[in-house]
Amino acid sequence: ILNVEQSPQSLHVQEGDSTNFTCSFPSSNFYALHWYRWETAKSPEALFVMTLNGDEKKKGRISATLNTKEGYSYLYIKGSQPEDSATYLCASDSGYALNFGKGTSLLVTP
Amino acid sequence: ETGVTQTPRHLVMGMTNKKSLKCEQHLGHNAMYWYKQSAKKPLELMFVYSLEERVENNSVPSRFSPECPNSSHLFLHLHTLQPEDSALYLCASSQDFAALAESTDTQYFGPGTRLTVL
Numbered sequence: 118i119l120n121v122e123q124s125p126q127s128l129h130v131q132e133g134d135s136t137n138f139t140c141s142f143p144s145s146n147f148y149a150l151h152w153y154r155w156e157t158a159k160s161p162e163a164l165f166v167m168t169l170n171g172d173e174k175k176k177g178r179i180s181a182t183l184n185t186k187e188g189y190s191y192l193y194i195k196g197s198q199p200e201d202s203a204t205y206l207c208a209s210d211s212g213y214a215l216n217f218g219k220g221t222s223l224l225v226t227p
Numbered sequence: 228e229t230g231v232t233q234t235p236r237h238l239v240m241g242m243t244n245k246k247s248l249k250c251e252q253h254l255g256h257n258a259m260y261w262y263k264q265s266a267k268k269p270l271e272l273m274f275v276y277s278l279e280e281r282v283e284n285n286s287v288p289s290r291f292s293p294e295c296p297n298s299s300h301l302f303l304h305l306h307t308l309q310p311e312d313s314a315l316y317l318c319a320s321s322q323d324f325a326a327l328a329e330s331t332d333t334q335y336f337g338p339g340t341r342l343t344v345l
Contacts, residue, residue, distance in 0.1 A: 120269075121269070151333055151334075153336075158338065159338055160228075160229045160231065160335075160336045160337055160338045160339075161317075161336040162229065163333040163334070163335065166332070166333050206270070208270075213283075214272050214275070214283065215270075215272070215334060217269040217270040218269055219267070219268065219269045220269070
């Protein structure tokens with residue numbers, strides 16, 4: 118994998134559903150994996166930075182895992198709420214620059 | 228609020244105009260960045276400044292000219308742009324450049340300037 122890939126591109130779930138998305142990144146020259154949450158017309162907001170294989174981070178109902186050997190990270194949202202609607206970006210950090218994926222656009226409807 | 232502000236939030240300009248985008252960070256960071264996001268593309272890094280010196284220029288056309296007068300301010304001067312330059316331009320800052328891997332530091336983004344070139 119040369120670029121950072123995110124899937125799915127978009128997701129529509131009902132309030133209360135749990136959901137997850139995937140970020141795939143080059144496993145060579147890896148230093149850290151960043152997740153951001155980006156609401157329309159606002160600044161991207163940093164969620165997690167993970168560096169070690171097997172890392173798991175949690176913030177409220179949102180959690181993330183990291184597998185550096187195979188080059189992927191999962192973001193989980195438990196019990197989605199309408200306010201979780203946003204684009205979720207991941208970025209691979211080479212120690213020199215952040216290389217972003219295109220994001221997963223999440224819509225949570227009541 | 229992330230501590231990074233950008234002005235203006237929206238800008239419409241003709242191809243012969245000269246305009247500037249401004250970014251200010253109130254976080255005491257040493258590194259600042261310009262990113263471009265075109266429709267259906269990922270964020271693309273344009274310029275990086277560390278301690279007010281440019282350290283990265285990702286083959287950006289010379290019609291985009293950055294300026295970093297001090298560690299809190301970053302400008303992007305625009306001159307004779309093309310319609311395909313219409314995009315969202317985001318500014319970001321981090322504590323240090325090329326030190327992200329040594330800590331849990333991350334980049335803090337402004338809300339962006341939506342630029343339309345007619």
